[in-house]
Amino acid sequence: MPGGAELDWSVEPLQGWHIPLLDDPAFLPLQPLLQRALLLGVPDRLIAAVSSRRCLAPRVHVALCRDQPGRPLLLGIIVTRRLNRSGSSWEVQHLILAEDSLGGPGLPTEAALTGALLREAILRGRGACSWIATTSSLDTPRLAALRQQGFQPLRRDALWCWQAKGPAPALGPGLELLPLNRDTAPQLWHLEQAAIPAQLRQILDRRSEDLLDHSGTRGWMLVDAIRREAVAGVRWLADQPEGGQLIELSVMPGREALLGPPTALLLHRLSRPGQPLWLRVELSDRVRNLWLEQLGATGHGEQVLMGRSLWRRPPSPPAREAARRLEAMLEPFQPRRRTLPTPVGPR
Structure with missing residues (x-):
């Protein structure tokens, strides 16, 4: 100790x-x-x-x-x-x-x-095998302590707080609004897998059932009515000690045009009376940060997402097995002996 x-x-x-x-x-x-x-x-x-x-x-x-x-x-x-x-x-x-x-x-x-x-x-x-932690970008002692334990910065985020005001916007054409449940969890999982970087995907190591374990049924998604795939989604992550809910908003890459009434509808669906929603948005995502500002959200500083991973590549095969595979691969190129004619004896 x-x-x-x-x-x-x-x-x-x-x-x-x-x-x-x-x-x-x-x-x-x-x-x-x-x-x-x-x-x-x-x-x-x-x-x-x-x-x-x-x-x-x-x-x-x-x-x-x-x-x-x-x-x-x-x-x-x-x-x-x-x-x-x-x-x-x-x-x-x-x-x-x-x-x-x-x-x-x-x-x-x-x-x-x-x-x-x-x-x-x-x-x-x-x-x-992996850990994540989030802390304020201004908390130098906490950042140093995380680094000493093997954490490395993965992303810098802006922290936003939004509270619903007025009626929710209408659902746009070509979209369907579906709740998060056992049947729709795979669609939201595919969306989140496409929306986050490969390194973070490996650290989180999530499956569709993990979304349900983590968020329950507190989530909604917009599904393309023709392609039958989730193009935007929101789900609960945690209750904030200072009040409200921390949520995750995902948008399919290439569908940033949904940042407007469609995604505002998702926020309205998840919000509760008197409880604000807290969102983290990558600083480099100017479109989403600008949209939240125009939506009336207030900024609460910057945070750093830190990660610590012990994932290792699978061990290489033994030398003998590797040599056998190499020999089998080169066999077609080996010189072959000329076939000798079979001698025919007297009849």
């Missing part, structure tokens, strides 16, 4: 008796999520004991200092969740440090806390 500070502290999985310690203002928005993680953790362990199915509940680890008078001091929290059924891809969903404890006498530094929480979460993620 981590050390190097005057006071003794450690990182451990969240337990029920930790909940009363979450009185720091930084932790209050996460209380519902942490209580849900504890409640789901019990059936999750039962499922894991009788089947090979991966965990459903988010994993939570806390940094705790017991080496002081009175009750223990909770220094930080990290919340991670799997992004697919196979458990190969995970996300650092939240990493929050106690505001009242940073810089206290004998307490660990921000860099030490962040690094220890990340290391423990990654160590406990057995079977995970």
Whole structure:
């Protein structure tokens, strides 16, 4: 466990008796999520004991200092969740440090806390081949801590917040509006696969059933009525601690003309009264950023999507097998002996 500070502290999985310690203002928005993680953790362990199915509940680890008078001091929290059924891809969903404890006498530094929480979460993620994390582009210490754990920047995004005002636009001609469900999930999966870069596709390692596990039925898509393929879609990703829903909006490459009333209709369908929608849009996507600005969305700074991948190429075949294949490939070009005539004996 981590050390190097005057006071003794450690990182451990969240337990029920930790909940009363979450009185720091930084932790209050996460209380519902942490209580849900504890409640789901019990059936999750039962499922894991009788089947090979991966965990459903988010994993939570806390940094705790017991080496002081009175009750223990909770220094930080990290919340991670799997992004697919196979458990190969995970996300650092939240990493929050106690505001009242940073810089206290004998307490660990921000860099030490962040690094220890990340290391423990990654160590406990057995079977995970890749990780993603998102942080503010201005949070230099957090970016440095992620880099130290092997994360590399994948994308720079603008963070937008939008709230529905007025009636939803009408559905345009040649399009069908369909909800996300078991029958339509493969169409939305194909759309998202086409809309994200190959490196990010490999890190996420998603299948159509993963979209349902992740978003449930909280999603909508526009389907080309002739080609029967999804050309734009939106789905829920997470509840924001500050209120509202974090969503993902995907548009088929080459169909950017849909950025207007058709995609606004998707946002209206997913929105809830009094709850804003939060979207991340790549900075280089000027068309989409301009559309959101014209739609009345407000910008909330820039974020960096970081990725850490352990995917490796499959091992090369043994030398003997490789030599055999090479010999078989070159066989047609080998010189052949001339066939000798068969001697004919006396009759």
